[in-house]
Amino acid sequence: MATFVSMNMAVALIGNGNVASYLQQSLSKEGVNVDLYARNPRPQERVLSSLDPRSYELILLCVSDDALAEVSRQIPASPALVAHVSGASSLNVLAEKHSRKAIWYPLMSMRADLQLPIEAIPLCLEASREEDLLWLEEWTRGLGGRAYRVNSEQRPFLHLAAVLAHNFSNQLYHLAYTTLQEQQLSLEILQPLLEQSLKSLGQGDPARQQTGPAMRGDRKTIQRHLELLPDEQSRQVYRIMTSSIQKTHEKEL
Amino acid sequence: MATFVSMNMAVALIGNGNVASYLQQSLSKEGVNVDLYARNPRPQERVLSSLDPRSYELILLCVSDDALAEVSRQIPASPALVAHVSGASSLNVLAEKHSRKAIWYPLMSMRADLQLPIEAIPLCLEASREEDLLWLEEWTRGLGGRAYRVNSEQRPFLHLAAVLAHNFSNQLYHLAYTTLQEQQLSLEILQPLLEQSLKSLGQGDPARQQTGPAMRGDRKTIQRHLELLPDEQSRQVYRIMTSSIQKTHEKEL
Numbered sequence: 001m002a003t004f005v006s007m008n009m010a011v012a013l014i015g016n017g018n019v020a021s022y023l024q025q026s027l028s029k030e031g032v033n034v035d036l037y038a039r040n041p042r043p044q045e046r047v048l049s050s051l052d053p054r055s056y057e058l059i060l061l062c063v064s065d066d067a068l069a070e071v072s073r074q075i076p077a078s079p080a081l082v083a084h085v086s087g088a089s090s091l092n093v094l095a096e097k098h099s100r101k102a103i104w105y106p107l108m109s110m111r112a113d114l115q116l117p118i119e120a121i122p123l124c125l126e127a128s129r130e131e132d133l134l135w136l137e138e139w140t141r142g143l144g145g146r147a148y149r150v151n152s153e154q155r156p157f158l159h160l161a162a163v164l165a166h167n168f169s170n171q172l173y174h175l176a177y178t179t180l181q182e183q184q185l186s187l188e189i190l191q192p193l194l195e196q197s198l199k200s201l202g203q204g205d206p207a208r209q210q211t212g213p214a215m216r217g218d219r220k221t222i223q224r225h226l227e228l229l230p231d232e233q234s235r236q237v238y239r240i241m242t243s244s245i246q247k248t249h250e251k252e253l
Numbered sequence: 254m255a256t257f258v259s260m261n262m263a264v265a266l267i268g269n270g271n272v273a274s275y276l277q278q279s280l281s282k283e284g285v286n287v288d289l290y291a292r293n294p295r296p297q298e299r300v301l302s303s304l305d306p307r308s309y310e311l312i313l314l315c316v317s318d319d320a321l322a323e324v325s326r327q328i329p330a331s332p333a334l335v336a337h338v339s340g341a342s343s344l345n346v347l348a349e350k351h352s353r354k355a356i357w358y359p360l361m362s363m364r365a366d367l368q369l370p371i372e373a374i375p376l377c378l379e380a381s382r383e384e385d386l387l388w389l390e391e392w393t394r395g396l397g398g399r400a401y402r403v404n405s406e407q408r409p410f411l412h413l414a415a416v417l418a419h420n421f422s423n424q425l426y427h428l429a430y431t432t433l434q435e436q437q438l439s440l441e442i443l444q445p446l447l448e449q450s451l452k453s454l455g456q457g458d459p460a461r462q463q464t465g466p467a468m469r470g471d472r473k474t475i476q477r478h479l480e481l482l483p484d485e486q487s488r489q490v491y492r493i494m495t496s497s498i499q500k501t502h503e504k505e506l
Contacts, residue, residue: 088474108446109464116449122442154436160478161438165429166446167465168494169422173450174460174501176418183407185414188455189375193361193419195451196369197426202441207427211362212420221341225413233500240493241421247486248427 009139012037012051012080014071015062018110019085023062026118030143039071053078058139060085060104061094068093081132087159090152091128102127102136105150107162119144124158126151172241175234182230207248214245262392265290265304265333267324268315271363272338276315279371283396292324306331311392313338313357314347321346334385340412343405344381355380355389358403360415372397377411379404425494428487435483460501467498 011027013020016038027034035056037046053059053075061084063071068084072095075082082094083102094101105124108116123140125147127133133149140147150158173194177187200209213221222242229235264280266273269291280287288309290299306312306328314337316324321337325348328335335347336355347354358377361369376393378400380386386402393400403411426447430440453462466474475495482488 107442109449109462111462111464116445120445122445124442148438148442150438154438156477156481157432157436158438158442159474160481161429161432161440162443162446163465163467163478164425164432164491165422165440165443166450167463167467167498168425168490169418169447170450170459170463171467171494171498171501172417172421172425173454174458174463175497176414177458177460179410179414179417183410185401185403185407185411186455187414187418187459189360189377189401189411190415190418191451191454192369192373192375193415194422194454196362197419197423198444198447198451201426201444201447202439205427205430206423206440207430209362209364210420210423210427211364212416214416214420214424221412224409225416228409228413233497236493237421237497238417240489241424244428244486244490245420245424248424 009033009057010035010055012053012056012059013062014038014048014051014059014075016040016042016045017062017064018112018114019106020062021112022110022114023060023085023106027143030118032143048074051075053080053082056080058083065089065093069095072098081127081135083127083136087124087155087162090155091126100127100129100132102132103155104136104140105155107158109166117144119146122146122148124148124150124155126155172237175237178230179228210245210249212245214242215249217246262286262310263288263308265306265309265312266315267291267301267304267312267328269293269295269298270315270317271365271367272359273315274365275363275367276313276338276359280396283371285396301327304328306333306335309333311336318342318346322348325351334380334388336380336389340377340408340415343408344379353380353382353385355385356408357389357393358408360411362419370397372399375399375401377401377403377408379408425490428490431483432481463498463502465498467495468502470499 010033012035014037024034024036037048037051039048041047059080059082065086065088068089077097081100081102082098083104085105087105091101103126107122123145125136137147226235263286265288267290277287277289290301290304292301294300312333312335318339318341321342330350334353334355335351336357338358340358344354356379360375376398378389390400479488
């Protein structure tokens with residue numbers, strides 16, 4: 001039965017970057033039998049060419065987007081489900097010969113020091129066959145994880161949204177950090193305020209909780225802030241974000 | 254003694270906006286005797302003209318920046334400490350006749366439905382006399398609050414940093430929200446990722462944890478994202494934030 005999922009099934013992880021080592025640790029903790037393979041294995045790892053896919057129910061490719069096609073070609077065809085973990089590549093990047101293809105994409109910044117249980121990470125799933133999707137969903141939920149169906153059409157938009165909300169906010173935190181540091185103040189002072197805006201994130205359009213000078217159309221404060229900023233690059237960020245807020249709220253400077 | 258602080262001291266709050274009503278509730282909970290005054294009082298509130306400052310140890314002006322000068326002039330001179338709660342006004346906006354002036358500025362978005370104990374809110378303090386600053390610090394900490402000294406030179410930079418990190422991030426969340434909504438996806442899916450970047454906020458420059466296409470110089474993804482964005486306004490946001498990240502990390506498109 002395609003939807004019968006054993007939690008202690010065997011999984012092969014391929015890769016030796018942050019994602020592979022995070023998954024090796026966290027899946028092992030959940031009782032999954034995990035073996036790690038790499039093209040250039042380190043001690044404790046196996047060489048990719050020795051991989052027998054018939055020994056595994058799931059083969060997770062945790063390699064860079066550029067390497068996915070080539071690595072998937074090196075794996076012999078088998079009944080195992082072959083999946084990659086990338087938000088930037090489609091299903092079709094996996095070699096044609098694999099009849100069961102899937103994506104199991106953890107939506108998280110996978111840094112080497114990530115201390116986060118698998119339960120806390122949204123898993124974005126797609127599969128070439130509906131029964132494999134159901135199977136992956138069941139397995140993911142069995143691990144305690146949050147499974148989301150995200151198809152190939154949606155995935156680029158999800159990645160775009162993550163760049164907007166995550167990478168770009170982080171750059172704004174950096175600009176705030178340098179602004180405060182020059183005044184001997186710590187970014188820590190803003191933490192409660194920033195945490196507060198995440199609390200209501202799942203509840204409708206964040207525009208509804210917008211505050212501040214752009215929203216109020218407070219030209220005097222906007223002008224003063226532009227004078228306080230140290231360079232043209234950060235003034236441009238300030239101007240564009242201000243006019244984006246005002247456009248959203250249909251106000252003008 | 255200026256630094257002897259009784260927690261059940263008497264405080265007059267002036268104003269009937271969100272800040273005044275939040276402080277009335279949360280200070281009362283901490284055992285502070287609070288009376289609420291307003292120029293146009295509602296039931297349960299007192300009229301400002303009846304305020305006898307000699308009955309209070311602290312008078313907190315929770316009125317708009319534009320009204321601070323006028324309202325502080327309407328309060329008779331007394332030994333009480335007269336403070337405003339604004340991050341955008343200086344000490345000198347308070348009428349000359351008050352010999353003890355201070356700022357007690359809660360760094361939080363004070364919406365009407367704010368459910369947050371006073372302990373969770375950073376309080377930014379300034380006073381015209383060092384002994385009053387010590388007294389305010391002691392009182393604030395007695396309430397369980399986090400007291401930060403922020404002087405008049407620092408305060409505009411703190412406000413600028415809050416606009417950059419808080420208001421502008423919120424606008425990015427809005428752009429991510431609309432991007433996801435058109436694909437029938439919820440912003441909730443990004444919440445763990447965004448919470449993760451706040452966890453290490455107090456630990457040095459956030460630029461160190463930057464990831465994503467701008468950071469990697471991944472032109473192909475940047476180009477595709479620009480094509481996915483629905484209007485020139487949001488493309489401008491994308492371009493400026495991308496080049497701000499690349500400038501910080503000294504990369505170029």
